[in-house]
Amino acid sequence: MASKRGALIVLEGVDKAGKTTQCKRLVQALQQSGRPAEVMRFPDRTTTIGQLISSYLEKKSDLEDHTVHLLFSANRWELVPTMKKKLEQGITLVVDRYAFSGVAFTSAKPGFCLDWCMKPDVGLPKPDLVMFLKLSPADAALRGQFGEERYETSAFQKVVQQRFDELMKDTSVNWQVIDASQNIDGVHNNIMDHSLNAINTAQNLPLGELWK
Ligand code: NYM
Numbered sequence: 501m502a503s504k505r506g507a508l509i510v511l512e513g514v515d516k517a518g519k520t521t522q523c524k525r526l527v528q529a530l531q532q533s534g535r536p537a538e539v540m541r542f543p544d545r546t547t548t549i550g551q552l553i554s555s556y557l558e559k560k561s562d563l564e565d566h567t568v569h570l571l572f573s574a575n576r577w578e579l580v581p582t583m584k585k586k587l588e589q590g591i592t593l594v595v596d597r598y599a600f601s602g603v604a605f606t607s608a609k610p611g612f613c614l615d616w617c618m619k620p621d622v623g624l625p626k627p628d629l630v631m632f633l634k635l636s637p638a639d640a641a642l643r644g645q646f647g648e649e650r651y652e653t654s655a656f657q658k659v660v661q662q663r664f665d666e667l668m669k670d671t672s673v674n675w676q677v678i679d680a681s682q683n684i685d686g687v688h689n690n691i692m693d694h695s696l697n698a699i700n701t702a703q704n705l706p707l708g709e710l711w712k
Pocket residue numbers: 515542543557572573597598599601602603605606650651652
């Protein structure tokens with residue numbers, strides 16, 4: 501009998517919601533409970549494509565808006581063989597941002613619609629669970645200043661939040677909204693509950709294709 505596959509779990513949210521902290525906490529907790537798990541993040545800045553993206557985000561280079569959108573998508577596609585291999589080996593992947601960030605951030609720019617932005621990511625491995633860490637702009641402001649990278653302004657993040665709200669209407673994706681204004685342990689406990697459910701369900705199901 502083939503071994504049971506791992507689950508593909510994604511954390512999304514606007515900047516400052518605590519995604520990176522929670523991804524690490526979740527992977528640690530899963531590993532400690534004897535479930536193989538690894539963290540991944542997008543953009544993956546270590547690849548050649550990832551370095552182009554990183555330099556753009558750090559404002560060291562300029563890229564045309566459609567072009568950078570396609571690079572973000574290409575950065576996901578180049579990791580797909582690795583992701584599939586790990587999932588087949590029974591490893592649960594906890595992913596810090598995915599195609600939903602891709603669509604929400606580009607479509608927050610003038611002249612871009614959700615539909616065009618979704619197209620390059622159609623057919624990516626479909627997450628078994630997407631948790632959206634929800635934080636009001638007021639709570640985000642309490643967590644300090646934004647950094648220096650592109651997109652890190654409260655005006656832009658407000659539009660990004662609206663685009664995420666549109667994406668969350670899609671019931672073909674297993675969205676769960678998490679109240680990220682709770683303390684770190686409270687958020688972690690919620691995330692752990694949803695993840696254990698997703699891991700149990702996913703092991704008996706084939707991996708799906710996103711937005712197909
Ligand atoms: N971002 C992230 C995009 O614009 N498109 C994408 O496809 C992805 C995955 O990059 N502001 C944006 C969101 C963030 C920035 O993220 C880098 P991080 O998690 O700070 O490295």
